[in-house]
Amino acid sequence: MTERTLKKLLNVSKGIIPPDTVIKNANVINVFTNTIDEDVVIAIKDGWIVFISDKNNWFCGEPKIIDAKGLFLCPGFIDAHTHIDSMYPFYEFVPYAIKGGTTTVITECAMIANASGFRGIENFIKSTKGYPLRCYFVAPPLTPPLPEMEESVGITMDEFKKLLKRKDFLGIGEAYWKSVVDGDERVLEQAACAISLNKALDGHSSGAKGQRLNEYLVTGITSCHESVNVNEAIEKIKNGVYVMIREGWVRRELKELSRLADTDVDKRRLILVSDVFDAVMLCEEGYMDAVVKKAIEYGFSFFDAIKMATINPADYHRLRFLGAIAPLRYADIIFLKDIKDLSIEKIMVNGEIVYEENKFLKTLKPYNYPEALKHTIKIGNYKPEDFLIKAEKGEHRIRVIEISTQTITKEVTANLVSKNGFLEKDLESDIIPVAVINKTKPYQFGKGFIKGTGIKNGAIATTIIWDTCNILVIGSNEKDMAIAVQTLKRVQGGCVIVSNGKVIYEFPMPVFGTIPLNSIEEVRDKTLEFSTKLKIIGSNFERPFLTIQTIPFTGLPFLRITDKGIVDIKNKKLVSIFL
Known part of the structure; x- marks a missing residue:
């Protein structure tokens, strides 16, 4: 903000210079008084709301007039906690966010930090600029979460x-409470820095309560999106923490927490968040408009x-220019036809109508990612025998x-x-090989066995892992595993499914190894196809895309x-597969 800008806005308010746009006959949803202010006139200059009045002709000049008769004006929705650093390009996300009434998002960027480091984050930030959707960020605190037991960029x-x-960084992203209370020096130094800068510290306190929660909160945590019941939420609110109510792809807790x-x-301590909508949800449900509708349906006023x-x-998030329709706020406005079903007529961002009559009005230029960031997988040439585990002849008791x-x-x-010097899988008991390969090291990988996938005749490989x-x-066999890994190397990230020596599913995500160069509709279709193709090799997960991603988390x-071996999370140590 500059003195020159304030002077210009003041002169518009005084009627000395004309506004760019005037909205007449508006019914404004006032978030300060819990009222609907009728027949309001709103003046806008350079994307700023300058003046709100019940008088029609106080302004000078010939500004653009928008007649909002019969419409209800709502501040643009804000998604205060999401993860749009994987799964789709930002420029493809923008029209769907806007269509869903969402004009601002605050995103994590831990996936990109782990995948491509500081340069990756810099380019991710650049990829969000110049589009009619405000994007802010939180800094990733644990890259990776357990550095002694796993490695990333x-x-x-x-x-x-x-x-x-x-x-444009509003605070620290979610730091897992166990790492914090166990005294991870990285997190404590980061927290001290955030506190000195008066910035937020988003929490991840799943399962923490009582003394353990208090230990976590004393490190400066200001919010948490992991409450799964009312008692957990109230305990956090009692301690001054903002409760983010999650309703999105990972989990849906709004119905339970609506008892609040x-x-x-x-x-005022409650915030609705998505924690990310996948492409299927964006296409079929909407975005934050759908979350707000559900909140009302479930009992919130x-x-x-x-x-x-x-x-x-x-x-x-101390975004003083957002969140309301008032003087010196950005002109990010939803024009609603009806407040009962929140049906949207048009949407304004920064004083410009960008969505109207079910059409996104802007032509967006795709961001041109550097070639180097589309070639981040630098592994060796893996062969079937690489996934075998050596063992002396006989029977061995192992961890699974x-x-x-x-x-x-x-x-x-x-x-x-053990057969021919290597452990044999047990398909009848659903015990098959699993490995995690470091994406930037030729041959750094951990091997083990996993139970419960259902895979009988094929393999899955992916870089989309938390x-x-x-x-x-x-x-189910090492040959298909090697084919899947080598295919993933060729396409530079994403997901691959192999069955009987043939690739039956390929979803390239070459940008950082986490983002595809596809439209949202194409991502939706590939997401749905993933579930279908995974069934072909025998797996029948209820939510396959989520479960596969979290296996190494x-x-x-x-x-x-991890890429270093089998990890006992409770005791934070690498353990042998052999007992």
Whole structure:
């Protein structure tokens, strides 16, 4: 903000110079008074709301007039916590976000930090500029989560601090509570930096309560999106933490947490977030408009639901120019036909109508990613024998990773026989080989066995894994595993499924190894096809795309596999496959 800008806006307000646009006959949803202000006139200059009045002819000149008679004007929705650093390009995401009433997003960038480091983040930031959707960021704190037990490209502490000091970085992304309370020095140094800069510290306190939650919060945590019931949410609110209510692709907790509507908690501490919508949801459900509708359907008052996606996230993230229709706020406005079903007539961003009559009005130029960032997988030429595990002749008791829920694994044991110097898989017991390969090292990888995939005749390989974005490969036979890995190397990331020696599914994501160069519709179709093709090789996961991604994730319990081997998450140590 400059003195020159303020002077110009003041002169518009005084009627000395004309506004660019005037909206007449508007019914404004006022998030400060919980009222609908009728027959309002709004003046806009250079993307700023300058004046709101009940008088029609106070302005000078001949500005563009928008007649909003019969319409209800709502501040643009804000998604205060999402992950759009993988799965689709930002420029493809923009029209769908806008169509869903969302004019601002705050995104994590841990996937890109792990996949391509500081240079990757810099290019991701650039890829969001110049489009009619405001994008802010939070700095990734754990790249990777457990550096002694896994490796990724990651960023240094100096690079982290450089990001955090940027104006478009609003705080620190989610730091897993176990790492924080166990005294990970990286996180404590990062937290101290954020506090000194008066920036937010987004939390990830899944399962933490009582003393453990208090230990976590004393490190400066300001919000959490992991509450799964009312008691968890109230405990956090009692301690001054903003509760982000998640309703998106990973989990849907809005219905359960809507019971907060009948409590006396300060609703200003509640924020609606997506935690990411995948391409299928964006095409079929909408975006934050769908989340706000559900909040009302589940029992929140109209004004509380609107505020949970506008002024509440704006206040939390100190975005003083967003979240309301008021003087010196950005002119990001949703024009609603009806406040009962939140049906959208048009959308304004920065004072310009960008969506009207079910059409996105702007032509967007795709961002041109550097070639080097489309070639980040530098592995060796893997052969079937690379996935075998040596063992002396006889029967061996081993650790096995078992898939317990959609995102949780556990340790079980099994007796496997050694044949020709290598452990044999047990297809009848659903115990098959699994490996994680470091994407930037020729031959750094961890091997083990996994139970619960259902895979009988093929293999799956992917770089879309939380959080390292290395390569996960699982298969019923080593030949198909090698083909899947080599195909993934050729397409430079994404997902590959192989059956009986043939590639039956290929979804390239060459940008950082996490982002495809496809339209949202194409990503939707490939996402749905993934589930179908995975069934061909025998797997029948309820949510295959989510479960596959989280198998190597060291931020959740209990037994995981990384590029360095098998990890006991509870005790934070690498363990042998042999017992």
